[in-house]
Amino acid sequence: MQQNRKKRQGHFKKKELKPKTENQFDYIRTIVESDVTLCYGPPGTGKTAVAVGIACEHLLSNRVKKIIITRPVIESGRGLGFLPGTFDEKIHPYLIPVLEEMNSRLGENKIKDFKAKGLIEVCPLEYMRGRNFHNSFMILDEAQNCTMEQIKMFMTRIGFDSKAVINGDIDQTDLPPHLRGALQECVNKLDGVERVGVVALTEKDIIRNKIISKILGALGN
Template identity: 45%
Template sequence: MARTEIAFPSLPNARLLFGNQDVNLRYLETSLNLEAHSDGNSVRLVGDASAVDVAQKALVALYETSKQNRDVTVSEFAEMLQALQGGETARGGCILLTNDKRAIRPKTPRQEAYVEAIRENDIAFGIGPAGTGKTYLAMAMAVDALLRKRVKRIVLVRPAVEAGERLGFLPGDMAEKVNPYLRPLYDALYDMVDAERAQHWIDQGAIEVAPLAFMRGRTLNHAFIILDEAQNATHEQMKMFLTRLGFGSKAIVTGDLTQTDLGSGVRSGLARAVDILA
């Protein structure tokens, strides 16, 4: 029989972690066949050593979620227990709980550092090859910010190099012109929220799409802006984009410097920005 006590720094956050009437602790008791008793900002665990270890790791990991000043849900504890009992390492807190109750969270140390950089800075860069999660995690952070009303809209931006930036010659309105270039971001969005809510956001202007070339002269306040495929932005475009941020806004710039479609001899604005700002 193992016993351990965990004290958390913040009483309000501990209450968010334990849940209303300690519902999350009751879930741990049922799932792991142990005892979990709260006392202010601390919790005492009693049970089999392996069960106590899993419960402790889950509580410590999900305490990071409570620091976002929101309730930690039973679903998030269920996801965390599944990950821990499956042998995965408990990494930072859940970013977002999807429509089908899946918890989106960083899975590697680099992803964890990326998410932390987004949380801590007004501008963050995510650079790496396809499949590293940079675009998906950026969208998860944006959706979470919109749901919590930390921002009023999400703005999705991409250079349309394939069309030579001459979007006026393409059929349809602005969204129809640029949507094909933003497919990865839309795929991520529809994976996180139901189609009805996503379409409502788009119809109400809470989600806006914009080609990079059309950002000149704008100031974006209270917005979460994602510039995807930024390796295809020129130096002038990157400088213009980085000066669009207004009050209460956050920007994430993602790209793969090995996959630029710019013409021969044209240096990527993303590479220049990283050299200066990194």
């Protein structure tokens, strides 16, 4: 096990994950203690950064065998197959925020190496049906753009010894009105369910330029 750990970590200095607010500390604690974590909040609060940071730590310490990254693809209401280009070219623009955070933790070369070895897998939601992910750390980013069917499908892919983090901004969605509200409904109905954690981040947790929290506050988020 120690030998495998050395192989995964390689010769690089990983960026340590440190909470910057009390709610971020609660977010980290909830992920560690829960099988499924739902986190919602405005932009810049660290929803993706924290999830990616913990996922990388779990992978490097051999607590999981792989990281699964997914995000809804919304392109004029059509699926990924309608977009031009290779698979990587199609999905890359949607995963830039996640990959940027992962790059800050692992570095570009390590990410390429882990992807080549199957330790990091990018899997669009529409390709997850019928699969089960065991001993994995699963991240569903931008879940406010998921329908209830998509979120259910993601959660039913969670295998043995796996963790899942579902995050999003309930107040920002690109879905048509009749499909909105799935993330909020999941938060309401799953809060209190055993092994499921729910965390709310607010404008006070914004760790980007402070002008963002002022703008969101003035505009009512």
